[in-house]
Amino acid sequence: xxxxxxxxxxxxLAALVLLTAFAxxxxxxxxxxxxxxxxxxxxxxxxxxxxxxxxxRHHLYISSLLTLALKVVALPYILHVLIRRxxxxxxxxxxxxxxxxxxxxxxxxxxxxxxxxxxIQLSTMVTRSTLAVALATVLLGLLMMITxxxxxxxxxxxxxxxxxxxxxxxxxxxxxxxVVELGVALDILIAAFIFGIFFFHIHATFESLxxxxxxxxxxxx
Amino acid sequence: xxxxxxLGLLLVPLLSALALALVGDRRLAPEVNILGSAVTFAAxxxxxxxxxxxxxxxxxxxxxxxxxFNISLAVLTAFVSLTTAIFSRRYMRREREHGRVGHYGxxxxxxxxxxxxxxxxxxxxTNNVGVLWIAMELATLSTVLLVSLYRTPTAIEAAxxxxxxxxxxxxxxxxxxxxxxxxxERVLGEGGxxxxxxxxxxxxxxxxxxxxxxxxxxxxxxxxxxxGLAPLHNWLPDAHSxxxxxxxxxxxxxxxxxxxxxxxxxxxxxxxxxxxRHAGNIMMGFGILSILVAAFSLLRQRxxxxxxxxxxxxxxxxxxFAFGLGGPIATFGALLHMLVHSLAKSSIFFTVGHAxxxxxxxxxxxxxxxxxxxxxVGWGLxxxxxxxxxxxxxxxxxxxxLILTATIKxxxxxxxxxxxxxxxxFAALLRRVQPMVSGAPPPWQTPLKAAHLPVLLHLALVLxxxxxxxxxxxxxxxxxxxxLR
Numbered sequence: 001x002x003x004x005x006x007x008x009x010x011x012x013l014a015a016l017v018l019l020t021a022f023a024x025x026x027x028x029x030x031x032x033x034x035x036x037x038x039x040x041x042x043x044x045x046x047x048x049x050x051x052x053x054x055x056x057r058h059h060l061y062i063s064s065l066l067t068l069a070l071k072v073v074a075l076p077y078i079l080h081v082l083i084r085r086x087x088x089x090x091x092x093x094x095x096x097x098x099x100x101x102x103x104x105x106x107x108x109x110x111x112x113x114x115x116x117x118x119x120i121q122l123s124t125m126v127t128r129s130t131l132a133v134a135l136a137t138v139l140l141g142l143l144m145m146i147t148x149x150x151x152x153x154x155x156x157x158x159x160x161x162x163x164x165x166x167x168x169x170x171x172x173x174x175x176x177x178x179v180v181e182l183g184v185a186l187d188i189l190i191a192a193f194i195f196g197i198f199f200f201h202i203h204a205t206f207e208s209l210x211x212x213x214x215x216x217x218x219x220x221x
Numbered sequence: 222x223x224x225x226x227x228l229g230l231l232l233v234p235l236l237s238a239l240a241l242a243l244v245g246d247r248r249l250a251p252e253v254n255i256l257g258s259a260v261t262f263a264a265x266x267x268x269x270x271x272x273x274x275x276x277x278x279x280x281x282x283x284x285x286x287x288x289x290f291n292i293s294l295a296v297l298t299a300f301v302s303l304t305t306a307i308f309s310r311r312y313m314r315r316e317r318e319h320g321r322v323g324h325y326g327x328x329x330x331x332x333x334x335x336x337x338x339x340x341x342x343x344x345x346x347t348n349n350v351g352v353l354w355i356a357m358e359l360a361t362l363s364t365v366l367l368v369s370l371y372r373t374p375t376a377i378e379a380a381x382x383x384x385x386x387x388x389x390x391x392x393x394x395x396x397x398x399x400x401x402x403x404x405x406e407r408v409l410g411e412g413g414x415x416x417x418x419x420x421x422x423x424x425x426x427x428x429x430x431x432x433x434x435x436x437x438x439x440x441x442x443x444x445x446x447x448x449g450l451a452p453l454h455n456w457l458p459d460a461h462s463x464x465x466x467x468x469x470x471x472x473x474x475x476x477x478x479x480x481x482x483x484x485x486x487x488x489x490x491x492x493x494x495x496x497x498r499h500a501g502n503i504m505m506g507f508g509i510l511s512i513l514v515a516a517f518s519l520l521r522q523r524x525x526x527x528x529x530x531x532x533x534x535x536x537x538x539x540x541x542f543a544f545g546l547g548g549p550i551a552t553f554g555a556l557l558h559m560l561v562h563s564l565a566k567s568s569i570f571f572t573v574g575h576a577x578x579x580x581x582x583x584x585x586x587x588x589x590x591x592x593x594x595x596x597x598v599g600w601g602l603x604x605x606x607x608x609x610x611x612x613x614x615x616x617x618x619x620x621x622x623l624i625l626t627a628t629i630k631x632x633x634x635x636x637x638x639x640x641x642x643x644x645x646x647f648a649a650l651l652r653r654v655q656p657m658v659s660g661a662p663p664p665w666q667t668p669l670k671a672a673h674l675p676v677l678l679h680l681a682l683v684l685x686x687x688x689x690x691x692x693x694x695x696x697x698x699x700x701x702x703x704x705l706r
Contacts, residue, residue, distance in 0.1 A: 115435070118431045118432070118435070123403075138392070145385070165392060169402075173403045173411075176398075177349075177416060180354075194384065197366065198380070198381060205373075205374050206377075217375055217378055
């Protein structure tokens, strides 16, 4: 594969990742959200494999498989089981005004391009133009966590944010060293178990997974 | 020999965690916990002696790296975790008897306690910036469920907040690490070696300044959240006030230090690369803001543990400010401040835990007559507060005095803010503690067998450090300050 074509494919996948990030911001249904998250993981996994092939970095194949196993299969499965057990899969949550959120999201994308422009100029890699998209994915995940009120959506926002970080590592540097990637994957897995436990605790205590309920700890008087 | 000690220092807590998870809530579990921590402490001391004799070294195939800066923090971590394990034996047993923690809770508590210590020591001793990040996340994850151990609505809320805010914060730090790797890879070549502190500090002059200053913003926000710096501190008072008291003691006394350690290493690197004081100035700004926000929040608190967690934010602000200011005196003061703050704050949390168990509440208005009720608890709290507000002859006075001197010399404009923060915190804490210790014990107070040793040992050390600084310690701090220039 010549670098020209690889760069095109990479940009195309980056565009799709950004699209899934926006679709997640607009998605109201829990099931749809989890599907979008799985799609985003699949795009990342394919992208990582292609970058690994073009740049001849074989450890990226391991990262790619790890992403496939963790973010496309394991995490969406865990989330599906949790929402079925807790009977929230049909719940359509109240979102704070989708058009405004989308506008804020566009602002964040522009901001990401602005912020990463000095780095993109320095880089010689085929993947350099996607760093801005990676940062935008991180910020959109953050935005989702802020604008949503449901514990499960907050977690999906958090995982999408993590996807952005992974994307940044692949596009800025052809992936972090393997030991770091493995460690990060392990941390995400532990985090998944912890939030699974948490969903049950929150559900048992507050009889809902609406984070708004949790407002007992307030400042001072 | 040194390598074996290094390995032991990390393996003992890890194996203790496994053992405690397996044996579960047996009669001897707290003793096993103490034993594991004691062996860890002995290993850290032995390693410190090696470093004192032979200087810094790199071990385990460049994977670990020990110098005067991180070994002093490792000894401190091992020491406070030992005394906290001793304290938690009595404390948690009583919690168990009162039915606040169940069978599985106790098993989980002990195993995760050792896991937490392992994560913190790994943070300190690793040579790899990426592994440092992983260990920091592991430290967060191992304490999240400990904060919600009591399963009350407020505890779950606090733990959720801690999980989400620190998770997001530390994700920013990972982005900063990616950018750091991006800059390092161009100089050091691809692979794990490009993320080693020892390699990075050698080539800091050649790293791309624009990338590093951008990376530092992300690292500052990320690790700053963990240090509990304002305006990213919201998780801290909740997590510290709702979790079990031994966990509050190690969170305040140790975890905040570890996060600050990561930040300080990054700062030295970034300022070396850019040749400016960019990173230092950002830290000074966050430091001053934290001191002021925390000092004024102290005035409004009703919950005793919440109040002292604001005091931790204030002190972390002071240390961050001093590291940002830089220079031999300020850095020396900051290192000493981290040490004495850890000792004083954990001893305060020990006595606070006893005081709230005696009175069955954390509400300060319902805690009375501690001097008469239990002299050790009363005097422990009084002396601890006197130490933490910086009254001479305690060690906090020495470190704050050094930092103030350096501030007046190098950044006089910041001095009034620093003094204002210190003054307000001084008044707020002393005004609050006075009614709690004096007067007659209230009718709801129950007697309590307190854990004497940890409180007395910590206070004695803070006092001793104020009166006399041992030569090896000042040597270490001076070398560390030299390393961080």
